[in-house]
Amino acid sequence: xxxxxxxxxxxxxxxxxxxxxxxxxxxxxxxxxxxxxxxxxxxxxxxxxxxxxxxxxxxxxxxxxxxxxxxxxxxxxxxxxxxxxxxxxxxxxxxxxxxxxxxxxxxxxxxxxxxxxxxxxxxxxxxxxxxxxxxxxxxxxxxxxxxxxxxxxxxxxxxxxxxxxxxxxxxxxxxxxxxxxxxxxxxxxxxxxxxxxxxxxxxxxxxxxxxxxxxxxxxxxxxxxxxxxxxxxxxxxxxxxxxxxxxxxxxxxxxxxxxxxxxxxxxxxxxxxxxxxxxxxxxxxxxxxxxxxxxxxxxxxxxxxxxxxxxxxxxxxxxxxxxxxxxxxxxxxxxxxxxxxxxxxxxxxxxxxxxxxxxxxxxxxxxxxxxxxxxxxxxxxxxxxxxxxxxxxxxxxxxxxxxxxxxxxxxxxxxxxxxxxxxxxxxxxxxxxxxxxxxxxxxxxxxxxxxxxxxxxxxxxxxxxxxxxxxxxxxxx
Ligand code: ADP
Numbered sequence: 001x002x003x004x005x006x007x008x009x010x011x012x013x014x015x016x017x018x019x020x021x022x023x024x025x026x027x028x029x030x031x032x033x034x035x036x037x038x039x040x041x042x043x044x045x046x047x048x049x050x051x052x053x054x055x056x057x058x059x060x061x062x063x064x065x066x067x068x069x070x071x072x073x074x075x076x077x078x079x080x081x082x083x084x085x086x087x088x089x090x091x092x093x094x095x096x097x098x099x100x101x102x103x104x105x106x107x108x109x110x111x112x113x114x115x116x117x118x119x120x121x122x123x124x125x126x127x128x129x130x131x132x133x134x135x136x137x138x139x140x141x142x143x144x145x146x147x148x149x150x151x152x153x154x155x156x157x158x159x160x161x162x163x164x165x166x167x168x169x170x171x172x173x174x175x176x177x178x179x180x181x182x183x184x185x186x187x188x189x190x191x192x193x194x195x196x197x198x199x200x201x202x203x204x205x206x207x208x209x210x211x212x213x214x215x216x217x218x219x220x221x222x223x224x225x226x227x228x229x230x231x232x233x234x235x236x237x238x239x240x241x242x243x244x245x246x247x248x249x250x251x252x253x254x255x256x257x258x259x260x261x262x263x264x265x266x267x268x269x270x271x272x273x274x275x276x277x278x279x280x281x282x283x284x285x286x287x288x289x290x291x292x293x294x295x296x297x298x299x300x301x302x303x304x305x306x307x308x309x310x311x312x313x314x315x316x317x318x319x320x321x322x323x324x325x326x327x328x329x330x331x332x333x334x335x336x337x338x339x340x341x342x343x344x345x346x347x348x349x350x351x352x353x354x355x356x357x358x359x360x361x362x363x364x365x366x367x368x369x370x371x372x373x374x375x376x377x378x379x380x381x382x383x384x385x386x387x388x389x390x391x392x393x394x395x396x397x398x399x400x401x402x403x404x405x406x407x408x409x410x411x412x413x414x415x416x417x418x419x420x421x422x423x424x425x426x427x428x429x430x431x432x433x434x435x436x437x438x439x440x441x442x443x444x445x446x447x448x449x450x451x452x453x454x455x456x457x458x459x460x461x462x463x464x465x466x467x468x469x470x471x472x473x474x475x476x477x
Contacts, residue, residue, distance in 0.1 A: 001475060003030055004132035004161070005039045006121040008114060008141035009099060010085065011257075013051065014044050016099055017305060018251070018386045019168045022218065023138055025254040026471065029464035031082040033472070038130065040121050042094040042113075043075055043087035053077055054087065061088070063119045066183040070116055074124075088120045104337065111176040114141040114204070115183055122148040125161055134475050136164040137212075140174030143204030146211035147190050154187070164475060165212035167205065169383050170226050170233045171309060174204030198234075206235060214474050215246045218384035219405030223248025231381055247474055250408050251384045252464035258366075258390045260458075265366040270395070272458035275451075278370065278395055285371025289355035291328050298444040299328045300437070301372035301396070303365050303387055306335030306343075311378035311401065316342045317430035318378075322437045323350050330355040330372070332364050369394040374440045378425075378433045382406045388422070392457035397443065397450075398422040399436045409462065421457035 009015055011024035023039060030037040048054050054075045061072040073089040093113040100106055107113065122145060125135050137145040146163040153160045181191050181202045191197045196207035209215050217223045223246055225231035227239045239246060261269045267284035270277030279295055286293045304310045319329055331343055343356040357364060369375070375391035377400045384405030388398040400406035402424040410422035425436040443449050
């Protein structure tokens with residue numbers, strides 16, 4: 001098949017979260033499975049410098065944007081056999097310090113930026129000599145792609161590709177004032193309650209759900225959850241009416257990137273059969289973070305965007321209680337100033353037990369995954385979550401709330417004594433999380449059990465091979 005993937009972020013070119021990892025890895029996995037994949041993404045600041053092999057293509061976009069026209073340029077990179085990446089250059093929109101925001105404030109013209117990007121995607125799909133069978137967009141930023149393709153079909157595009165939309169997080173829908181709609185140049189009948197309209201606003205993601213041929217989300221449990229009021233973010237009813245085209249496919253892990261054996265970011269390599277190096281990674285991490293270097297103290301860690309979704313509030317409260325015990329904790333992440341303040345305070349009050357780092361640091365992320373004994377993910381909701389799967393591979397036992405992809409990827413002792421590789425809790429409360437941390441401490445003190453959990457985790461397999469088969473099945477449908 002020929003598949004054009006479209007995403008506002010793609011690892012290793014740009015990344016704010018799991019979306020980038022997933023799209024980059026899906027492209028590689030499709031190509032490795034013998035299909036032809038191409039990915040289209042914006043040319044953000046710094047990409048050309050980091051990837052000097054990018055070539056300018058003799059191709060100009062000059063696309064209607066309401067009553068005006070907007071232009072852009074095309075760049076390309078042969079990234080892997082059968083995998084080409086296209087970059088849309090539009091300096092006014094994409095040559096900026098941030099991807100979506102700066103200093104925690106979203107760019108006011110995000111709707112225009114990603115509408116323009118979506119128009120470029122459709123233009124490429126239509127006019128490239130390489131004709132995609134299917135265009136696969138991701139999240140609200142490409143939500144309008146299926147509608148734009150349908151519109152072009154109306155205008156005579158005979159062999160238009162089919163469309164797939166993946167929802168990576170329903171909490172971000174791209175809802176903007178209706179004045180954006182005329183800039184789409186779509187016919188007015190796209191802006192109705194069964195289409196892009198959402199209580200008088202335009203909702204990019206809802207348009208995608210309405211007009212895509214298939215809709216996927218990043219775990220089977222999250223696919224079920226989003227059709228309920230609790231997780232539906234106002235679209236549960238709408239999703240129920242489109243339930244027939246909705247499936248959940250658990251993200252795979254890029255084990256070429258996330259592995260403990262050939263990884264220059266780690267202090268020492270280790271594996272399920274040679275687990276010895278893990279404790280060296282722990283010591284070096286403790287040293288790096290200026291924590292007491294002590295093998296016998298269990299080290300807990302988190303890497304996360306500091307957002308409401310990630311359960312930061314119950315984590316701060318549970319740690320407050322659990323730091324009475326002999327444990328250590330480290331966190332890497334950035335986001336809400338209020339949560340950053342909470343962690344800073346925790347570190348100030350417990351300087352010999354808590355280390356916090358703010359900002360974005362790939363290398364430290366690998367080192368935390370490798371050096372910790374336990375990884376905390378107490379999310380309120382979690383469409384898929386990747387860090388718990390990275391933790392499993394790194395022999396770091398995940399402690400997760402049983403929601404979305406966390407529930408789908410971790411096995412608790414109560415589910416299978418033989419296969420248990422993590423700890424789950426259910427109630428969204430600091431009490432329930434503290435109890436899970438106490439369980440972790442008990443496991444830590446029982447070496448045979450600790451070894452078993454780690455081994456089970458390191459042997460769990462979330463490789464893209466099986467994930468890509470599920471995408472191909474969905475595409476064929
Ligand atoms: P989400 O996409 O909701 O942020 P995921 O768990 O799906 O959560 O993916 C998060 C990805 O981003 C992981 O690869 C994680 O390691 C990475 N990440 C998050 N915050 C940071 C950070 N501060 N530094 C480095 N990597 C980070």
